[in-house]
Every structure is written in structure tokens, then in C-alpha cells.
Amino acid sequence: MTKPALLSLAVFLGLCLTGGAQPQTATLNETQRITHLLNRVGFGPRPGDVERVRQMGASKYIEQQLRPELIDDSATDIRLEPFDTLHMSIGEIFEHFADPQMILQQLNNNAGGGGTPDQAAQRQKVQAYIQQMGISPPQRLAQELAAQKLVRAVSSERQLQEVLTDFWYNHFNIFIGKGVDRFLTTDFEMNAIRPHVLGKFKDLLMATAKSPAMMFYLDNVLSTSPDPRALAAAPARGGINENYARELMELHTLGVDGGYTQQDVTEVARAFTGWSIAQAPDANGMAQQARQAARVGLGQPPGQRGDFMFRPFMHDSGIKTVLGHTINAGGGIEDGEQVIDILAHHPSTARFIATKLVRRFVSDTPPPSLVDRVSATYMKTDGDIREMMRVILTSPEFAAPDAVQAKVKSPFELVVSAIRLLGGRTDGSPQLVQAIERMGQPLYRYEAPTGFPDRASYWMNNGVLVERINFGIALTSNRIPGTRVDLKGYKDPESAALVLGSPEFQKK
Numbered sequence: 001m002t003k004p005a006l007l008s009l010a011v012f013l014g015l016c017l018t019g020g021a022q023p024q025t026a027t028l029n030e031t032q033r034i035t036h037l038l039n040r041v042g043f044g045p046r047p048g049d050v051e052r053v054r055q056m057g058a059s060k061y062i063e064q065q066l067r068p069e070l071i072d073d074s075a076t077d078i079r080l081e082p083f084d085t086l087h088m089s090i091g092e093i094f095e096h097f098a099d100p101q102m103i104l105q106q107l108n109n110n111a112g113g114g115g116t117p118d119q120a121a122q123r124q125k126v127q128a129y130i131q132q133m134g135i136s137p138p139q140r141l142a143q144e145l146a147a148q149k150l151v152r153a154v155s156s157e158r159q160l161q162e163v164l165t166d167f168w169y170n171h172f173n174i175f176i177g178k179g180v181d182r183f184l185t186t187d188f189e190m191n192a193i194r195p196h197v198l199g200k201f202k203d204l205l206m207a208t209a210k211s212p213a214m215m216f217y218l219d220n221v222l223s224t225s226p227d228p229r230a231l232a233a234a235p236a237r238g239g240i241n242e243n244y245a246r247e248l249m250e251l252h253t254l255g256v257d258g259g260y261t262q263q264d265v266t267e268v269a270r271a272f273t274g275w276s277i278a279q280a281p282d283a284n285g286m287a288q289q290a291r292q293a294a295r296v297g298l299g300q301p302p303g304q305r306g307d308f309m310f311r312p313f314m315h316d317s318g319i320k321t322v323l324g325h326t327i328n329a330g331g332g333i334e335d336g337e338q339v340i341d342i343l344a345h346h347p348s349t350a351r352f353i354a355t356k357l358v359r360r361f362v363s364d365t366p367p368p369s370l371v372d373r374v375s376a377t378y379m380k381t382d383g384d385i386r387e388m389m390r391v392i393l394t395s396p397e398f399a400a401p402d403a404v405q406a407k408v409k410s411p412f413e414l415v416v417s418a419i420r421l422l423g424g425r426t427d428g429s430p431q432l433v434q435a436i437e438r439m440g441q442p443l444y445r446y447e448a449p450t451g452f453p454d455r456a457s458y459w460m461n462n463g464v465l466v467e468r469i470n471f472g473i474a475l476t477s478n479r480i481p482g483t484r485v486d487l488k489g490y491k492d493p494e495s496a497a498l499v500l501g502s503p504e505f506q507k508k
Contacts (some may be wrong), residue, residue: 028401034058036404039508040361041065041393042159044417047489062393066198066386068158076156079427083144090187090212090306097183098135138182145176145186146443147428153416154426160389164197165189166412167360172208172252173451174217176444181213184306185444188213201353201383202344205252209340210308212277218244218449221276223269225316240316245269247449249343255355258348260323267320271327271335274315278307350378354388356454361392363406364455370397405507408456411439413508414468418475418500422485429482435474438467472500 028036034053038045041062053061064071080086085093129135153162169189176185192211196204208214215221223241245268249260310333319329325342327335343349354374358366373395374388381387392398409417415436419426426432433443440459446452474480476493490496499505 026401028399028404030054032404033399036399037061037393038159039417040163040398042163043153043413044420044508046420047423047486059394062390065158065160066390066393068161068198071157073157076152076158079151079155079425080148082427083148085141085144085186086148086190088186090184093141093183093186094306096134096136097138097141099138099182100130103129103135141182141186142176142444143430143433145189146433149412149443150416150426150428150432153412154419154424161194161197164385164389165194167357168193168197168204170446170451170454171356172204172214173446173449174213175447177447178217180216180306184211184213184216187211196385198386198389199384201349201378201385202340204385205344206337206340208252209248209272209336210275212306212308214244215275215277215308218247220244220272223273223275224314225270225273240266240269240273242266242269244272248339251449251451253343253352254346254348255352258346258352264323267322268339270316270318270320271322271339274311274313274333275336276309276311276314278309344383347375347379350375350383353383354378357388357392358397360454361389362395362398362403364457367397370395405504407508408459409506409508410452410459411436411441411464411468412443414439414506415471415475417505417508418472419483419485421500421505422476422487422496424475424483424485426480426484427482429480431481432483435467435471435480439464439471440467468506469501472497476500 031050031054034050035045037058038049038053042065056064088096149166153166156162172193174181174185174188176182188208188211192207192213193204196207219241220243223244224239226239242265245265248268249258249265250256254260312332315332315335317330317332317335320327320335322339322342323346325338327338331338351371354371354377355366358371358374362370370392374391377384377388377391397403415432436443437445440461440463441452452458473493475483475485476487476490476496478484485496487493487496490499
């Protein structure tokens with residue numbers, strides 16, 4: 001790309017990252033309305049999508065997207081076939097994947113400690129064991145998880161389902177780099193998040209609460225009753241851990257101003273004691289459920305290792321009071337299930353979830369009138385996400401001119417929408433994932449339980465300008481392995497890159 005064009009692109013990006021929505025006319029024409037819809041319901045239009053929606057009608061398109069199970073997406077299924085880890089149970093993952101460092105430690109322990117001090121000999125020992133047992137390193141799990149996310153977002157006809165999978169994963173964020181979550185995150189997205197993105201919020205909340213990935217990430221596997229008998233049975237855990245209880249209320253349901261107290265946090269933590277993982281990690285985070293541990297007699301059968309497990313001997317069965325509700329003494333796993341029910345039906349949860357959905361689909365400053373209606377729909381429909389989304393997508397606030405380009409695309413959204421705009425395809429290669437990370441969004445690797453902020457101010461900083469420029473150049477030059485775009489309709493790669501750098505494209 002020539003220097004003048006590069007400077008022009010930098011100017012475009014600077015304009016994009018220093019302002020909000022551009023002034024809009026009093027009304028939108030049909031093309032503007034459809035483009036806006038495709039940018040919010042999905043990851044932007046592909047060539048021909050605007051005309052396709054025009055012919056079927058925007059209302060019909062919305063209803064179609066609200067029922068993804070009725071949309072044929074077999075072409076995307078074919079593109080996902082190489083990623084066999086997506087269909088593995090947790091037990092199967094622990095059968096086939098293990099950290100080389102853990103293998104070395106276990107081999108040295110089996111040999112009587114110490115091991116060979118020569119690093120080259122140690123590597124050979126581990127490689128021989130890996131080949132003998134058919135084990136793969138956990139990096140492949142992360143690579144396939146990120147790849148499938150990109151393939152689905154670019155190719156899937158079920159665009160709203162993919163947007164909501166991204167939204168809800170971020171809402172219930174876990175960090176794949178924390179210990180055993182390297183082995184558990186695939187199950188978290190495939191089985192706790194994805195099946196429930198348009199269902200009842202309570203079902204989604206329960207699925208995440210019982211997810212081994214969440215139990216480990218927020219330390220509930222370490223939480224046990226302060227009863228001396230429980231402590232004697234699990235001395236490494238050391239009593240109640242409040243991490244999950246606090247984030248459950250602050251980030252997953254009620255919101256920080258949702259009306260709970262520190263006493264509620266403690267009571268909720270007591271209710272979730274005993275919610276754990278089969279063959280759970282110890283207090284230092286070492287994954288006992290790795291394959292090599294099972295082979296020396298430490299594990300359950302493959303189908304159980306790493307699965308959710310309730311441990312009655314760790315549970316505090318005393319009476320509890322949560323947000324004014326009494327949970328009677330003598331309970332077990334149902335204590336935590338009652339807490340989920342209380343939180344899922346709380347008005348503060350309805351408002352908190354409504355606000356986040358409206359912020360994601362309408363504006364960084366959610367219109368109060370729409371938040372009120374979506375919150376009321378939550379309460380009326382028992383937290384039906386599909387019905388809340390219908391209210392949002394058919395609302396006048398959603399279609400208002402000042403909602404158009406009111407949000408800045410995250411790096412993930414930018415990459416996917418660019419490939420779609422240019423009629424491209426991708427296999428989700430590591431190089432594409434790395435490009436997104438360089439722009440500030442490491443997939444599945446946001447460490448805090450808050451998830452990535454859903455506001456333009458988080459993505460608007462000069463530090464990412466060069467990376468966004470570099471991505472546009474690399475994409476339009478077809479220099480990203482595993483990703484190809486079609487520049488038909490553009491004079492040259494430079495002109496296509498300028499389109500990707502324009503304020504109109506960088507926003508949604």
C-alpha cells in the first residue's frame with residue numbers, strides 16, 4: 001500500500017476511534033435499515049445479503065434468526081468437521097490431552113522422584129510417553145475453540161445465535177489460561193452456553209453454575225463447609241470460598257447495585273458448598289484429572305473425570321437466608337438450585353440482563369424506555385431470552401437513526417465483518433486469531449470475570465490503530481493463511497483496505 005493511502009487509512013481510523021455515531025437523517029432508507037439490522041443481528045452483510053433480506057422482508061428475517069434450529073446450516077457443519085475436539089466429552093478430553101509438564105512430573109514421581117536433570121533427556125522422555133499414549137497438548141483445544149468461533153461467525157446462516165453465543169460467553173466469562181480450565185473451556189461453550197442462548201435465562205444460569213469450568217475458574221471447587229468433619233475430609237480447601245457467590249450476584253444476575261449484601265454473599269457461598277468436580281484439582285490448581293493421573297489409579301472412569309459432582313460431605317447443610325428467602329436446614333445440592341431460582345426470578349436480574357442486552361444491540365447508552373420494556377418482558381415470560389430479543393429487534397429504539405453506527409466493532413467483530421463483506425472464507429487459522437489479539441482482544445483469554453467491556457471507549461485507543469491498519473492491508477492482500485477474500489467489485493486491494501478503514505465500516 002502506498003504511503004498516502006496508508007495515511008488516509010490512519011485518518012479514517014482516527015476519526016472512527018474518536019467519536020460516537022455520525023449525525024443521521026430524520027429517517028433511514030430501506031438499504032440503511034437492512035444494513036443496520038445485519039450489523040446488529042449478525043456480523044455484517046455478505047455480498048447479496050441486503051438484497052436477500054429486502055426480498056424476504058426484515059420482519060421475516062428477524063423471526064427466522066430467532067429460530068436458529070429451523071435454519072439449515074449444513075454448509076457450516078461441514079467446515080467444522082476438522083475440529084473433532086468440539087464433540088469430545090470432558091472425560092474424552094482428559095483421555096487425549098495433557099500438559100507435558102504434568103506428564104513429566106508424574107513420570108518422575110512414578111520413578112521415585114527427582115527425574116533426569118538433563119533437559120534434553122526429559123523432553124525425550126515426555127515425547128516418548130506422548131507418542132506411546134497418543135496424547136496431545138492442551139494448546140490444540142484452545143486453537144480449535146478459537147477457530148470454530150471464527151468459522152461459525154463468518155459462515156453460519158444462524159447469525160443471531162453466533163452473536164448471542166459470543167455475548168453470553170462474555171457475560172459468564174471464564175479465562176481459558178487458568179489451570180485446568182484449559183481442558184474444560186470447550187465443554188463450557190459447547191454445552192453450558194451454546195444450547196441456551198435463546199432459551200430461558202434460568203436454564204442458562206443453571207448450566208453455567210454446574211459447569212466444571214466455572215466451578216474451577218471462580219474457585220468453588222475449593223469451597224467447603226467450615227464443619228470440622230468436612231475440613232478433615234478436604235483439608236486443602238480450608239472452608240468457604242466466596243468468589244463464585246459474589247460474581248454470581250454482581251456479574252451474572254443482580255448487578256452491583258442489585259440489592260444484595262455481604263451477608264447474602266456468605267449465605268450464597270454456603271449454599272454452593274459441595275458443588276465441585278469429579279477428581280477436583282487441589283488447592284494449588286494441579287489438575288488431578290489429567291490422563292496420566294488416571295493411568296496410575298487416581299481417576300474415575302473416563303466418562304466421569306472432570307464432570308460436575310456434588311460432594312455431600314463438603315456441604316454446609318445448615319439453615320440459610322438469601323435475599324429474604326429462607327432455605328431450610330438439611331438440604332444438599334438443592335440449596336444451590338434454590339439460590340439459582342431466587343436470583344433468576346429477581347427483578348434486579350431482569351433489569352440487569354435487559355440493560356446488557358440493550359447495550360449490546362442498540363447503544364452504549366441504553367434507552368431507558370426500551371430497558372423498561374425488555375425488563376418487563378423478562379418478568380412476564382420467566383426470563384425468555386428469545387422474547388426479550390424480539391422486543392429489542394422490533395423496537396423503534398433499535399431502528400432509530402441515532403442507533404445506526406452507535407457502537408464500535410470489537411476486533412473480533414471487525415475481523416469477521418471484514419471477511420464477510422469481501423465474500424471471504426476462513427478456517428480460523430492461528431494467524432487470524434493472533435491478528436485479533438494484536439488488536440486487543442485475545443479470544444477466551446480475558447482474565448477478569450467481567451468479560452470484555454461492551455463500550456466503544458474500551459476499543460477506542462490509539463494503540464490499536466496500526467494493528468487495525470495492518471489487518472486491513474493483510475486481509476485485502478490475501479496474506480492471512482487459511483483466509484481468502486474476493487476483491488471483485490474493488491479496483492485493487494488498496495481501495496478495499498480503505499473501505500475497511502472507513503468510519504462507516506469500523507462502526508456497527
